[in-house]
Amino acid sequence: MEVKIINKSHHQLPAYETIQSAGMDLRANLEEPITLQPMQRCLVPTGLFMALPAGYEAQVRPRSGLAIKKGITVLNSPGTIDADYRGEICVILINLSQEPFVINDGERIAQMVISNYEQVEWNQVVVLDDTVRGAGGFGHTGK
Numbered sequence: 797m798e799v800k801i802i803n804k805s806h807h808q809l810p811a812y813e814t815i816q817s818a819g820m821d822l823r824a825n826l827e828e829p830i831t832l833q834p835m836q837r838c839l840v841p842t843g844l845f846m847a848l849p850a851g852y853e854a855q856v857r858p859r860s861g862l863a864i865k866k867g868i869t870v871l872n873s874p875g876t877i878d879a880d881y882r883g884e885i886c887v888i889l890i891n892l893s894q895e896p897f898v899i900n901d902g903e904r905i906a907q908m909v910i911s912n913y914e915q916v917e918w919n920q921v922v923v924l925d926d927t928v929r930g931a932g933g934f935g936h937t938g939k
Contacts, residue, residue: 853912885908
């Protein structure tokens, strides 16, 4: 699939790191570093703008390495970039650690997965079909 993209940063375009990668790393596009204090959140620009085809979204997700090593995650995970959005791709990061974290220009801050979706048409009914599970949820199926 081809996606139109504008790169106003001086960093490389997001790319798949391995042949079977689902996500591409997004990099911070900063004029100066950002120090993210414990429990602080911020919006980090990437300098990227894109036009996804209809029926697709981009999901912005945390990088597992930043999460486990530094306690840095994407606050609204996964963040959704709709196909009709044309603004700059930015990432909402939060520091869940007990130490300040410095975000430098060019740092890989999140990953982006492109996924297709369908929109639904509601069919309002009075009763739903029965299943074995029924209304059980939140741990209902066991450990």
